Amino acid sequence: MLGIDIELTPTSSEDDPERREILWRSKAEDLVNRIRGGSDAQSRKHEKAAWKARRLYQLFGLPTVIIPLAGSVAAQFLPEVAVSAMMLASGVCAGVNAFLNYGQKAQMHFEYSARWAELGSSVDFEMVKPRADRTQADVFLERLRNRTAALRSAAPPV
Numbered sequence: 070m071l072g073i074d075i076e077l078t079p080t081s082s083e084d085d086p087e088r089r090e091i092l093w094r095s096k097a098e099d100l101v102n103r104i105r106g107g108s109d110a111q112s113r114k115h116e117k118a119a120w121k122a123r124r125l126y127q128l129f130g131l132p133t134v135i136i137p138l139a140g141s142v143a144a145q146f147l148p149e150v151a152v153s154a155m156m157l158a159s160g161v162c163a164g165v166n167a168f169l170n171y172g173q174k175a176q177m178h179f180e181y182s183a184r185w186a187e188l189g190s191s192v193d194f195e196m197v198k199p200r201a202d203r204t205q206a207d208v209f210l211e212r213l214r215n216r217t218a219a220l221r222s223a224a225p226p227v
Contacts, residue, residue, distance in 0.1 A: 090206070090207060104213050105192040107217070108192070112183075115185060118225075119175045119177075122171045130171075132162040133162050136159035177225045181224040188217070
């Protein structure tokens with residue numbers, strides 16, 4: 070239409086006919102297994118951090134609901150200063166929860182725990198195959214390196 074000739078990029082198998090793939094040997098398997106162990110450890114760390122953040126969210130969130138309810142009932146029996154102190158405590162709890170955002174922290178840690186666990190599952194799925202049926206070792210290791218780097222760079226600190 071425009072008279073421009075475009076040379077198509079050859080498929081990856083044609084990129085370098087001399088390239089030899091790295092075969093699965095014990096060294097590659099050892100590295101993959103170390104990555105698998107690291108992904109399990111990261112998953113556990115994020116799950117632990119998630120539950121800690123969830124408990125803190127509940128610790129500071131529950132009083133913001135209970136104190137005003139109790140204060141409205143207790144206002145008839147307690148001095149005004151006591152009711153004001155209760156409302157102040159409720160406000161402090163709400164402020165801490167809003168400022169430190171424990172709910173979102175818990176959600177993020179649960180998400181990254183699942184992502185690390187999924188990475189480990191992918192490794193298990195690949196390693197259960199016979200060596201001849203696996204993705205090439207160098208390609209699989211590169212994918213793992215990229216995925217772990219992406220997870221480490223985006224994950225919340227544990």
